[in-house]
Amino acid sequence: MSTSELKRDVVVAQLEDLKERERIVVDAGGTEVGLYFHADQVRAWSNVCPHSGGPVCQGKMMPRTIQLVVENRKSGGPGFHPTDRNIVCPWHGFEFDVLTGKHPADQRVGLRSVPVRVENGEVIISI
């Protein structure tokens, strides 16, 4: 590994602030990163959509859409998953699971993760 490939740790948020807002987009030395707090877990994703490079982390967080099934396996119409959340890219609407970063219809497509950890209430990424 060359010197230019070495990663550095950057404190980008306070955990309490992230919990309250659920999502924060930060600029860490020219790299935009979306920080998420959901289901007691922290995630960091590159703010570049794998579809066409849109600012995916600036999109809304929405409950995952599901199809309800009622008696005799008939459709009960659309509904929302009680806990799963997707990030919806603001450019063309591609969705990505906030915890896995994967596209729900094609698990080969996903967001680029950024290493993140929490220490003493500080959210730290490695870039």
Ligand code: FES
């Ligand atoms: S750039 Fe994100 S859906 Fe197209």
